[in-house]
Amino acid sequence: MNQFNPTRWKLFSISILLVGALWIWASAAAPDAVTAGQIPAPRKGFLAPDFALTDQNGSEYRLSDLRGQAVLVNMWASWCTPCRAEMPAMQTVYQEYHERGFEILAVNTTFQDDPNSALSFANELGLTFPLLWDIDGSTSSLYQIRAMPTSFFVKRDGTIDEVVIGGPMAEALLRVRIERLLEDGR
Amino acid sequence: MLPVLNVGPLALQTPGLILLLGLWLGLTAAEKQAARTGFDTNRLYNLVFAALIAGVAGGRLFYAARYSDAFISSPGSLLSLNPGLFDAAGGLAAAVIAGLIYMNRARLPGWRTLDVLTPLFAVLGIAIALANLASGAGFGAPTNLPWAIELWSANRHPSQIYDALAALVIFIVIIHPRTAGWLQRPGVRFLSFAALSAAARLFLEAFRGDSVLVSNGIRSAQLAAWLVLAVAIWALYRQMAEPAEEGAPSAMVKAGNDAAQEAAEEAVQEAAEEAAQDSVEEALQEAAPAAPETSDSRLEEGDTIPVDDG
Numbered sequence A: 001m002n003q004f005n006p007t008r009w010k011l012f013s014i015s016i017l018l019v020g021a022l023w024i025w026a027s028a029a030a031p032d033a034v035t036a037g038q039i040p041a042p043r044k045g046f047l048a049p050d051f052a053l054t055d056q057n058g059s060e061y062r063l064s065d066l067r068g069q070a071v072l073v074n075m076w077a078s079w080c081t082p083c084r085a086e087m088p089a090m091q092t093v094y095q096e097y098h099e100r101g102f103e104i105l106a107v108n109t110t111f112q113d114d115p116n117s118a119l120s121f122a123n124e125l126g127l128t129f130p131l132l133w134d135i136d137g138s139t140s141s142l143y144q145i146r147a148m149p150t151s152f153f154v155k156r157d158g159t160i161d162e163v164v165i166g167g168p169m170a171e172a173l174l175r176v177r178i179e180r181l182l183e184d185g186r
Numbered sequence B: 001m002l003p004v005l006n007v008g009p010l011a012l013q014t015p016g017l018i019l020l021l022g023l024w025l026g027l028t029a030a031e032k033q034a035a036r037t038g039f040d041t042n043r044l045y046n047l048v049f050a051a052l053i054a055g056v057a058g059g060r061l062f063y064a065a066r067y068s069d070a071f072i073s074s075p076g077s078l079l080s081l082n083p084g085l086f087d088a089a090g091g092l093a094a095a096v097i098a099g100l101i102y103m104n105r106a107r108l109p110g111w112r113t114l115d116v117l118t119p120l121f122a123v124l125g126i127a128i129a130l131a132n133l134a135s136g137a138g139f140g141a142p143t144n145l146p147w148a149i150e151l152w153s154a155n156r157h158p159s160q161i162y163d164a165l166a167a168l169v170i171f172i173v174i175i176h177p178r179t180a181g182w183l184q185r186p187g188v189r190f191l192s193f194a195a196l197s198a199a200a201r202l203f204l205e206a207f208r209g210d211s212v213l214v215s216n217g218i219r220s221a222q223l224a225a226w227l228v229l230a231v232a233i234w235a236l237y238r239q240m241a242e243p244a245e246e247g248a249p250s251a252m253v254k255a256g257n258d259a260a261q262e263a264a265e266e267a268v269q270e271a272a273e274e275a276a277q278d279s280v281e282e283a284l285q286e287a288a289p290a291a292p293e294t295s296d297s298r299l300e301e302g303d304t305i306p307v308d309d310g
Helices: A005-026 A083-098 A113-126 A138-142 A171-183 B014-037 B041-066 B066-075 B073-081 B086-105 B110-135 B159-175 B177-183 B188-208 B219-242 B250-255 B259-275 B279-305
Strands: A052-054 A058-064 A070-076 A102-108 A130-132 A150-156 A160-165 B004-007 B010-013 B149-151 B153-154
Touching: A005 B188, A005 B219, A052 A130, A058 B041, A070 A171, A083 A102, A083 A113, A083 A171, A083 B066, A102 A171, A113 A130, A150 A171, A150 B250, A160 A171, A160 B014, A160 B159, A171 B073, B004 B014, B010 B014, B014 B041, B014 B110, B014 B159, B041 B066, B041 B086, B041 B110, B066 B073, B159 B188
Parallel strands: A070 A102, A102 A130
Antiparallel strands: A052 A058, A070 A150, A150 A160, B004 B010, B149 B153
């Protein structure tokens, strides 16, 4: 084993730390490097991809029209047990926070679901938030849905704050996230 | 990117599976390291599981305390399986505290315990990078380089692969037998891992596209990594200059590089801590008969580790 040489070690340490400090300075991000908030992608920090779908009453909802509000985009199907399990909590928080600027867009993956079953389930639970029909699967594809439920918490400025894959989401989780969204950008 | 693995009707979250696999492989690697150095593997497992349980429970409790209003409205959420209802910093603090309490009660030597745990940390480093690759987290900055990957609407540096390769190299360095001579002093294996990991973060963070910036575009992760690197280098200097800090006599450190030395050193430490023996020479006499047996078992253990053979 080589003998430990304190002087050589000190020189080595100082050199390494100096090179490290220079690298931090040299690799600083350019002022326009942080563009994620303007690029549409289904990922935290990116702009939520825009879509327009009709609800159970025939009204059209466009995500970008809701800019300024906190939005939960929830992808679901009536045959998906965790999706059904989290709906009561979603209804509870919707009733509590809707007046404060919170909206839920519950996008039913209609291309792989039965709309009658979905409506029957919604009526059974007395859901009052918009249920949107993704008939051709384009919105599910846009959001790269691979599992259900998948939820996107969207900030007032239209960027995604968090993506939750799987469920059911606990009511406390919904409350914490919604409070954060409503506080943000005030 | 493969965030979800669909197995029949089940949608398994790939990042979580990778982390669990990493924990298992890391514990196996740490167990090998423990066996090689004569460290009690039962205590190692007890320590890890005490930290894990405290980390999970503490993470949830810290979170509930922080957002108490939400949990008062729905107390059932305390038992929810949502991973989003955890406070990472609180969980880590609880795990560290539980680990320290167990180490104190079991009289585990601090530096030696960290050395034994280092392979676990190193494997977890690889697993975290691969979990990020699966989920698309920790993504790279846009680039036109030929090895760019398309992710989140742009061609980007495969930063997760850079991280995984760096973590793999660090793992090989810290467990490779040829480096054992440098790494056998108390704490040096762990501190080397910390310094190398900090250096890798310092360098590779420059290629990330999701860095948190402080003023003038400076990346906060690089500042934190530089500080960790500085502390690790300073601590390494101390450990290298004073190899006998935990009670092992310097003569023993220089005596050889085989398991007999390791076993003797451990025995000296335990004897010194538990019985406060009057002289180190007596401890060495106690340790010496155990050395051949430990050395034999080390050879058998070593044969089963592929990286050792390389």
